[in-house]
Amino acid sequence: MLDETTRWKPQSIESSERVQLSGTYNVRKGKLQLPVNRWTRRQVILCGTCLIVSSVKQSQTGKMHILPLIGGKVEEVKKHNHCLAFSSAGPQSQTYYVSFDSFTEHLRWHRHAAKMVSQRINSVDLSCCSLEQLPPNLFYSLDLTHLNLKQNFLPADQRLQQLQRFSRLRSLNLSNNHIGQFPAAICDIATLTEVNLSCNYLTCVPSSVGAMSNLQTLLLDGNSLEELPAELGSLQRLGYLGLSFNQFGHVPQVLEQLASMEKLCMAGNSLETLTLQNFRLLRSL
Incomplete structure (x- = not known):
C-alpha cells in the first residue's frame, strides 16, 4: 500500500504531536535478497498509523514515502541483528527493512508498530502529514468508516470527489x-454521521x-460563512452544529427546523442582537 514518493509541504513533521518514534537508521526497500537493493541511511518516523521514510539530506525538500501500517505486518528479521520488516496490507503491499542501532530501540519500535498493525482496517489517520493530495493507497480498501485528514494542505480539486467511493464512511475530518x-461529493455518502470542515476558507454550503x-x-467553525441553505433544515438528526468564527450577522x-439540535456554537460572529425567539422551536438545545 505504498505509493511512489508523496509530495508534502516542507515543515518539520517531527514537531507533530502524533509522532511516536523517530530516528536515523539503515533502511532497505523491497526484498532483502536483491543485491542491488543496498542499505541506505534514512530518516524513519512512526507517525499516527504510518511509517514515514525520507532521505536524511533531503528531508526538508518535501519528499517522503508513507507506509500505512493498519492491517499490515511488523516482523523480526532473524538474519540481521536488530532488524524489523514493516509491511503494508493490500494487493500492492510494500516492505521496508529497518536496522536499528541497539536491541532496546528494536524492541521499542516493534512494540509500538505492533499496536498500529493490529488496529481496525476501517480506520485511517493521516492527519498532520502535510499532504497536498490524497495518497493513491488510501483507496485500496473502500470499507473505511473513519477517515482523519486533519491539518494537511489538501486543495479544492477534483481529486476530493474520490472520497464518495467510501460508501460506508461514518466520520470524516x-x-x-x-x-x-x-466538497459536494461527500453529500453523496449517505452513511456519514460526523463531518468536520472547520478552518477551510469556506464561503458557502451547497444545497446538496x-x-x-x-x-x-x-463542524464548520473558522470559515467565512454568512448564510446557510434552506436544505440544511432536512437534517433532522443533526444534534451538533459548529458555526463559530464565521461572518454571520444574524441567526x-x-x-x-433542526428539531434534534442539542448543541449550537456561534461564538466569534457579527451578531448585534440576539433574542430567545430565534430558538423557540429548538426544545432540545
Missing part, C-alpha cells in the same frame, strides 16, 4: 486544510447538504 469550497440524512455532527432562520 477535513479540518485545517486549504479546500476553499465545500440536505441529502446527508444521517448527519449528526457538522440563520433555517436552524429553527
Whole structure:
C-alpha cells in the first residue's frame, strides 16, 4: 500500500504531536535478497498509523514515502541483528527493512508498530502529514468508516470527489486544510454521521447538504460563512452544529427546523442582537 514518493509541504513533521518514534537508521526497500537493493541511511518516523521514510539530506525538500501500517505486518528479521520488516496490507503491499542501532530501540519500535498493525482496517489517520493530495493507497480498501485528514494542505480539486467511493464512511475530518469550497461529493455518502470542515476558507454550503440524512455532527467553525441553505433544515438528526468564527450577522432562520439540535456554537460572529425567539422551536438545545 505504498505509493511512489508523496509530495508534502516542507515543515518539520517531527514537531507533530502524533509522532511516536523517530530516528536515523539503515533502511532497505523491497526484498532483502536483491543485491542491488543496498542499505541506505534514512530518516524513519512512526507517525499516527504510518511509517514515514525520507532521505536524511533531503528531508526538508518535501519528499517522503508513507507506509500505512493498519492491517499490515511488523516482523523480526532473524538474519540481521536488530532488524524489523514493516509491511503494508493490500494487493500492492510494500516492505521496508529497518536496522536499528541497539536491541532496546528494536524492541521499542516493534512494540509500538505492533499496536498500529493490529488496529481496525476501517480506520485511517493521516492527519498532520502535510499532504497536498490524497495518497493513491488510501483507496485500496473502500470499507473505511473513519477517515482523519486533519491539518494537511489538501486543495479544492477534483481529486476530493474520490472520497464518495467510501460508501460506508461514518466520520470524516477535513479540518485545517486549504479546500476553499465545500466538497459536494461527500453529500453523496449517505452513511456519514460526523463531518468536520472547520478552518477551510469556506464561503458557502451547497444545497446538496440536505441529502446527508444521517448527519449528526457538522463542524464548520473558522470559515467565512454568512448564510446557510434552506436544505440544511432536512437534517433532522443533526444534534451538533459548529458555526463559530464565521461572518454571520444574524441567526440563520433555517436552524429553527433542526428539531434534534442539542448543541449550537456561534461564538466569534457579527451578531448585534440576539433574542430567545430565534430558538423557540429548538426544545432540545
